[in-house]
Amino acid sequence: MQIGIVGLGLIGGSLALDFSSQGRSVWGLSRSRATCEMALSMGAVDTAVTALEEIPQLVQTEIVFVCTPIAQVLPTVQLLASHLPAHTIITDVASVKGAIVQSAQAIYARFVGSHPMAGKAEQGIKAAQLGLFANCPCVVCPSEDVEALALVRSLWTGLGMQVYDCDPHTHDQAVAWISHLPVMLGASLIHACQQECDPKVQYFAQKLASSGFRDTTRVGGGNPELGRLMAQFNCEAVLTALSQYQAQLDHLAQLINQENWSAVQNYMENAQTWRSLFLEKSTH
């Protein structure tokens, strides 16, 4: 099976490494010549080019993974649609689905929306890693093309992912809570700490920040473009989640202000208990 990957960053590069290690033929497309060369030297791809026209035997490609930033997914599907043979399937990896799936399927019927929930702090092909997707969850969105859906599901499963079928709207609301909101609140924590006006307090805050601050701000202080695109392409769900989050913060601040320590204790105990509902499956 020949697999194409457009966009050779962390996700595209890691996908290429995984598929190549399975003995599949993989081509990669990147705007950057240096990225193409690195993908080749890592053994992630058989062919890496900067223009679709340069791919030899494009007709043999069974599926293309669009791994560009969110804003480039639809233009890329448009470009691929004008070059690919009709049998080829297209999927993507974008962290929003409502803004993409329906439009992409209107452009190209054999499009299936995917969202593999894997990542790390570093970006780019240099950070690509064999096995990045193993044991992580992956959403696949509904499609009337049953054959395309089955292939996409089986490829993600083959990388060790736990695949969930989920419609784009539900997906976007769910990831607003557990993926996009953490970015917004981590970024705001860094801003708030940085706005402290007493230079002595500021100095010690910087010197004393340790693993708690590091972990809480990891995604909020990560890739700025990704954070902006989450807000931009999942605007409604992110604003709803932000507003409900602010209501929770108000409630906690009120309990502290009232010196209601048993209620604060109870709030913290619930947080500890409920957290495991969101994370327990990662141990399976």
Added chain:
Amino acid sequence: MQIGIVGLGLIGGSLALDFSSQGRSVWGLSRSRATCEMALSMGAVDTAVTALEEIPQLVQTEIVFVCTPIAQVLPTVQLLASHLPAHTIITDVASVKGAIVQSAQAIYARFVGSHPMAGKAEQGIKAAQLGLFANCPCVVCPSEDVEALALVRSLWTGLGMQVYDCDPHTHDQAVAWISHLPVMLGASLIHACQQECDPKVQYFAQKLASSGFRDTTRVGGGNPELGRLMAQFNCEAVLTALSQYQAQLDHLAQLINQENWSAVQNYMENAQTWRSLFLEKSTH
């Protein structure tokens, strides 16, 4: 040198392991007989007892580390003051200093306030770890007892910690930002996610939560008693930090609501840049 440790949890137990590995004589005091036995079997202490009266040759103790929960520090200092010889020094490890240092020094002149900023998700003696404190920051508060201050500083430095001299009030404001606020906002994130009323969205939020959610909520979903005590004993600074944090969140929500994507991008870029100001020294 004989060292005493009151409270054999994660911090007390790890301290005992470190000091024992340096060849020092260490006694431990815990309310729990099982904890005492575990500390002995781990080789963390030479003697472990459940009552101060049972410690042989208490007169030889040069310094006692109070490693109890925050609320027990002052009662413990009071208890120690009535048993220790006048030459013994007392220090603590509590994450607030304003509520402790002055009162403890009034009870016992040779008290020096400390706050080693080290930890992990697990609690209790079972989680104790050799080298837990290495390369982490530690605050030591001013004292007129120059000799006591020098001993406390040198013992922390000997564990590989970066020691900072900081007055209690400044310390409490700084840790409100980088240690206590992350707990409050992580706990509120878990509450907000759990309040989602659409069961389908709730289901997928739980299934799709991955490393971003895990890291952002690690301290917020940690030890509930510690979270409550931070709020209780550092109430004023925590409320100030919460309020300024909420203003930052409001600002970000407004930018998103205005669809001002270049400003959101800029907000995320600043977060990424500023984060390194708080974390860069951890690579030294």
